[in-house]
Amino acid sequence: MKKRIYGWRVALMFAAALLIGGCGGGDSGNLATTTQNIKEQVCNGSCADTPTNLTTADVQQVLSQAIQEALARNVNATIAVSDRVGNILALFQMGDPANPATIVPAFNIETGLAPNSGLENISVLPATYAAIAKAVTASYLSSEGNAFTTRTANFIVQEHFAPREFNQPGGPLFGVQISQLPCNDFNTRFPGDAMLGPKRSPLGFSADPGGIPLYKDGTPVGGIGVIADGTYSIDINPIDFDNGRPGFPEFNNIDEIIALAGTIGFEAPTDRRGDRITVDGRLLRFTDARRGNIISDPGTAPAFGTYNGVNGLLVDDTAPLVNNNPLAGIRNYFNRDNGILAGTAFGQPASGYEPAANIASASTLFADLDAFVLTDGAGNNRFPPIDGTDAAFVGANALTANEVTSILRNAIAVANRSRAQIRRPLNSQARVTISVVDSAGAIVGIARTRDGPVFGTDVSLQKARTAAFISGPRAATDLLSAPDATLLSDAGVTPYTSSIAEYVTDVRTFFNDPNALTGANAFADRSGGNLSRPFYPDGIRDMPNGPLSKPFRDPVDGWSPFSTGLQLDLVLDQVVAHLATGANPAVCTSFGSGNTPVSNGLQIFPGSVPIYRNGVLIGGVGVSGDGVDQDDMISFLGLNNASLELGNNNGIGDGPIVGNAPKAIRADTLAPQGFGLRYVQCPQNPFIGSDEANPCNGK
Numbered sequence: 001m002k003k004r005i006y007g008w009r010v011a012l013m014f015a016a017a018l019l020i021g022g023c024g025g026g027d028s029g030n031l032a033t034t035t036q037n038i039k040e041q042v043c044n045g046s047c048a049d050t051p052t053n054l055t056t057a058d059v060q061q062v063l064s065q066a067i068q069e070a071l072a073r074n075v076n077a078t079i080a081v082s083d084r085v086g087n088i089l090a091l092f093q094m095g096d097p098a099n100p101a102t103i104v105p106a107f108n109i110e111t112g113l114a115p116n117s118g119l120e121n122i123s124v125l126p127a128t129y130a131a132i133a134k135a136v137t138a139s140y141l142s143s144e145g146n147a148f149t150t151r152t153a154n155f156i157v158q159e160h161f162a163p164r165e166f167n168q169p170g171g172p173l174f175g176v177q178i179s180q181l182p183c184n185d186f187n188t189r190f191p192g193d194a195m196l197g198p199k200r201s202p203l204g205f206s207a208d209p210g211g212i213p214l215y216k217d218g219t220p221v222g223g224i225g226v227i228a229d230g231t232y233s234i235d236i237n238p239i240d241f242d243n244g245r246p247g248f249p250e251f252n253n254i255d256e257i258i259a260l261a262g263t264i265g266f267e268a269p270t271d272r273r274g275d276r277i278t279v280d281g282r283l284l285r286f287t288d289a290r291r292g293n294i295i296s297d298p299g300t301a302p303a304f305g306t307y308n309g310v311n312g313l314l315v316d317d318t319a320p321l322v323n324n325n326p327l328a329g330i331r332n333y334f335n336r337d338n339g340i341l342a343g344t345a346f347g348q349p350a351s352g353y354e355p356a357a358n359i360a361s362a363s364t365l366f367a368d369l370d371a372f373v374l375t376d377g378a379g380n381n382r383f384p385p386i387d388g389t390d391a392a393f394v395g396a397n398a399l400t401a402n403e404v405t406s407i408l409r410n411a412i413a414v415a416n417r418s419r420a421q422i423r424r425p426l427n428s429q430a431r432v433t434i435s436v437v438d439s440a441g442a443i444v445g446i447a448r449t450r451d452g453p454v455f456g457t458d459v460s461l462q463k464a465r466t467a468a469f470i471s472g473p474r475a476a477t478d479l480l481s482a483p484d485a486t487l488l489s490d491a492g493v494t495p496y497t498s499s500i501a502e503y504v505t506d507v508r509t510f511f512n513d514p515n516a517l518t519g520a521n522a523f524a525d526r527s528g529g530n531l532s533r534p535f536y537p538d539g540i541r542d543m544p545n546g547p548l549s550k551p552f553r554d555p556v557d558g559w560s561p562f563s564t565g566l567q568l569d570l571v572l573d574q575v576v577a578h579l580a581t582g583a584n585p586a587v588c589t590s591f592g593s594g595n596t597p598v599s600n601g602l603q604i605f606p607g608s609v610p611i612y613r614n615g616v617l618i619g620g621v622g623v624s625g626d627g628v629d630q631d632d633m634i635s636f637l638g639l640n641n642a643s644l645e646l647g648n649n650n651g652i653g654d655g656p657i658v659g660n661a662p663k664a665i666r667a668d669t670l671a672p673q674g675f676g677l678r679y680v681q682c683p684q685n686p687f688i689g690s691d692e693a694n695p696c697n698g699k
Contacts, residue, residue, distance in 0.1 A: 085197020
């Protein structure tokens with residue numbers, strides 16, 4: 001059992017760090033005087049070729065419509081608007097600017113407890129951070145093929161999928177909430193990196209209802225995030241179609257209603273919304289708010305200037321600390337002196353995402369695959385294929401740039417053939433990001449398919465790094481050298497501490513292997529995810545927790561989606577430092593050994609495999625952006641096919657050519673506690689226009 005002692009004020013800061021909550025329904029009701037209609041333009045990845053972005057007038061309209069609804073309900077709201085790559089274009093707070101709004105985390109009514117280790121037990125945190133996280137999350141989850149909200153996020157990250165369906169596995173994106181972190185070494189920073197994306201989020205990924213994407217002509221252009229109900233939480237009971245707050249039967253979805261008012265004229269196409277998309281036979285959720293719930297008339301909202309300075313202000317990014325809230329840190333996301341900004345157009349240089357065909361160094365490598373790359377806005381590929389940097393660890397086995405190119409190309413080719421899980425129309429291609437790292441976690445190449453959701457950029461890198469780290473020979477050494485996660489608190493209050501080293505002990509006890517985490521076995525993210533669930537086997541209630549998680553009903557540890565065990569504890573100190581002081585740590589995770597192999601944090605849902613040569617771990621490939629089985633398949637088959645292309649006749653890295661892990665050491669050969677681990681899981685009939693079945697079998 002890990003030692004966890006908490007001080008409320010410290011926990012507050014951390015809570016900010018953890019992110020999430022909500023569920024959703026559909027759209028009904030009409031606004032007779034609204035003249036703008038949803039533009040149901042059929043887009044599936046190419047509409048953004050015509051530059052499309054939020055203008056300053058658009059942002060003002062979104063704000064005015066949301067403010068008008070908040071005033072009609074006699075509540076103060078904090079409202080953020082972002083563009084598609086996470087730039088905050090406006091941050092508006094209603095009420096007295098001298099008394100910044102704060103929010104109180106919700107109590108976990110699922111367990112009947114208030115876990116000390118998660119957001120539910122935190123006192124207060126700035127509403128500005130919550131609004132930003134919601135807007136960024138809605139932006140990042142959406143594409144031309146799917147429109148997801150923070151309520152959709154809530155639906156896919158809980159301990160069961162769907163929530164309240166007991167004895168079902170965890171949500172397909174279980175753990176995504178600990179991504180896009182503010183201590184990220186990969187996501188770009190405001191203002192130093194101009195408008196280049198993807199940007200960070202102060203609270204990581206949110207699933208608190210009130211974050212909704214914004215669209216123009218079928219193309220996602222950003223998101224709105226609203227918090228007005230005073231609670232940053234998760235909806236653990238989506239069946240009741242509210243956010244779980246007792247005593248507010250009429251306004252349980254007030255954040256969503258205000259946000260929905262802001263989206264009028266910028267709505268997601270109906271056919272792309274989460275409640276039109278199925279995963280494992282279940283429809284996802286979009287919002288519980290309906291247009292009929294809006295009591296103002298967005299079509300007659302006055303000009304933004306009517307409200308600015310009267311009913312609230314653009315947030316002062318230079319404000320000192322007030323009421324122990326780190327408002328000074330807002331300058332990392334928004335500068336009021338610049339006024340409301342126009343958003344970038346995705347696919348254009350300023351966004352940081354461009355077609356490979358437009359970049360000289362990438363065109364010959366990827367243009368024939370209709371691929372995209374991340375750029376610096378000046379015509380350069382930020383992450384071209386390069387040789388591995390880890391010769392000190394793996395010697396002559398290190399990856400070569402040519403091998404990285406082959407892995408990226410083959411993974412993109414698999415994605416282009418694959419039938420998407422989370423996109424409309426049916427039989428659309430999978431849209432993802434592929435990241436390749438060496439055994440030290442250094443990025444050796446990143447490429448994307450067209451229109452992959454932005455969240456998958458950071459997450460694919462987390463996945464690649466996690467597979468390489470957990471499978472590598474230095475995992476135990478690094479974790480044993482890591483300092484305890486510790487939060488200092490007010491005088492007289494005991495701080496919270498969590499021993500990272502104890503996770504190594506727990507894993508070794510779990511496997512009955514004193515040498516676990518020293519490179520003897522290959523763990524894909526699906527395998528590591530099995531070990532990171534609050535139940536083992538995954539989803540089976542009343543079973544013990546996995547060794548990298550926390551007990552579900554323990555009154556001290558008290559698992560929640562805001563406190564996922566090792567995944568959280570590794571990044572906790574750096575996230576809190578950012579929230580408390582506005583500091584910008586260069587990495588989320590570093591070890592006493594000096595290694596930084598998981599600089600942007602771990603990821604614990606499927607979509608990655610480690611890379612081997614001569615039986616030696618030399619890197620990892622991570623994929624994110626579609627269904628988790630698709631992500632698994634693209635990483636696994638992409639590496640397998642690259643191995644074959646390079647001359648390896650079995651696709652396995654037990655010889656001189658790179659490939660997948662030798663079968664004998666894969667995690668699915670292990671059965672800790674009598675239950676088998678998983679390695680990868682591929683869809684049965686995954687390819688468009690083909691009846692090929694079970695393509696991963698035997699490889």
